Amino acid sequence: MAEPVDRTCDRTRAWVNEAIRLVEADANRSADTHLHAFPMPPEWGVDVYLKDESVHPTGSLKHRLARSLFLYALANGWIVGGTTVVEASSGSTAVSEAYFARLIGVSFVAVMPRSTSPEKIALIERYGGKCHFVDRAPEIYAEAQRLADDTGGHYMDQFTYAERATDWRGNNNIAESIFSQLSLERYPIPEWVVMSAGTGGTSATIGRYLRYRRHDTRLAVVDPENSAFFPGWVTGAADYATGMPSRIEGIGRPRMEPSFVPSVIDLMIPVPDAASVAATRHLRDVTGRWAGGSTGTNLWGVWHLVARMRAAGTRGSIVTLICDGGERYQHSYYDDDWVASKGMDLAPYTATLERFFATGEWAPPENP
The missing domain is CATH 3.40.50.1100 (Rossmann fold)
Incomplete structure (x- = not known):
């Protein structure tokens, strides 16, 4: 009969215990990230909130x-x-x-x-x-x-x-934090949460949490050019691949990633890269907040949904994320020469945003 095998090493276990303590202590030192209200025309009856993940110690979601x-x-x-x-x-x-x-x-x-x-x-x-x-x-x-x-x-x-490392049921995950921070707002249960996907882990956490808590909130995932997520979601092809990199850093993937969970997503919105950059700069011009390109992708999807809500006569709230700060992108999204070198024309998208907030008309370019 085989003898028991003991692989326990007290020194290794003590090291792991201390490492876990250090990582959890980092979280314990940090206050929750802010939820900013975007200045919206009050007569629209739609409130938009930006959860600012750029304030984490390493500056991003x-x-x-x-x-x-x-x-x-x-x-x-x-x-x-x-x-x-x-x-x-x-x-x-x-x-x-x-x-x-x-x-x-x-x-x-x-x-x-x-x-x-x-x-x-x-x-x-x-x-x-x-x-x-x-x-x-x-x-x-x-x-x-x-x-x-x-x-x-x-x-x-x-x-x-x-998608499996975060407890989607709660334990102060990002979804639970959003709903806690909205509790005193006039529309505490949002109509939509808008999220871009890189790994797909955050959208999976949010989508699962919405179902687990039985909220009527819907999840919209926005996707940049060259990404496999939108066409993979539309076609149902779990192995869809473009093999192409995204120009919007941090989101979009050349293949359907294992952590991307299509079944928890209610709507996907493809977003042209020039629209993402234009929306990023618009956020800076309106609020003074500098953010990365993925935040612009999120916001383009938000304005699309605000327009839908207004057309349907629906009042309520929408939440999205500031994924990271703009200081990381001074040589790209905020650099006119870089934008031109990538063949992006921001003008029609900037005009769309300006017209939208001036008149309420949402008419993005048909052929980007």
Whole structure:
């Protein structure tokens, strides 16, 4: 009869215990992110709120994801003292994971496209991470796995584990936070939550929470050019792939990711990249808030839905996210030369937004 095998190592368990304490202490030190009211024409009867995820310690929505991924990996025994953590990322997740890797004292390597903004690369390196570049966006997955195998490290794989690392039932996830912060507003149960998708983890969390809590709120997911999510959702093809990178960093993927859960989404809205950039700049001009391109994608979807609500005579509220701050994109979305080099014409989309807020007419360009 075989003898019992004991793999317990008191020193390893103590290290993991301390690492989990450090990660949870980071959350305990942080107040919740703000929920800003966008200035809307009062006669429209539609309130719009922006949950500002840029105020996290690492400046983006991905701080929540990175914390959850680290706790998930630590609890599963995948990260112990001396483990090299490797991630495939377009930037923001890698910034946040580099922060948590430094917090618990492990090495971190980010595998990313060469087109990643220099501001994000500098942040990763500031937190002690190393950047490993690939020429084509679809190469990040296999290269990250190869590096993890070569170093005996752990490939975090946000695109697989994002939807399962966060407790969608509550426990102060982003959906629960939104509804708590809306509780004293005139429309505390929003008509829509609008969210863009990178891994798909946040949209999965929000969509599941809405159903679990039996809210009538619907989830709209907006998607930039070149992304596989919208055509995959429309056709039902779980293996849909474009093989093309998104120009809106942090969202849109060249393939349907494992963490993207189509069945919890009520509506998907494709958004031209020029519309995303125009909406980002419009937010700055109206509110003084600088945000990244994914926030502009969110907002274009919001204005589409505001117009639908007004046409139907529906009063209520819509919530979306400021995914990250604009300081990371001074050399891209806020740079006219960069925008021109990408062949984007913002003028018709800017005119659409200006006309909408001046007259209430929503008439986006038909042939972007």
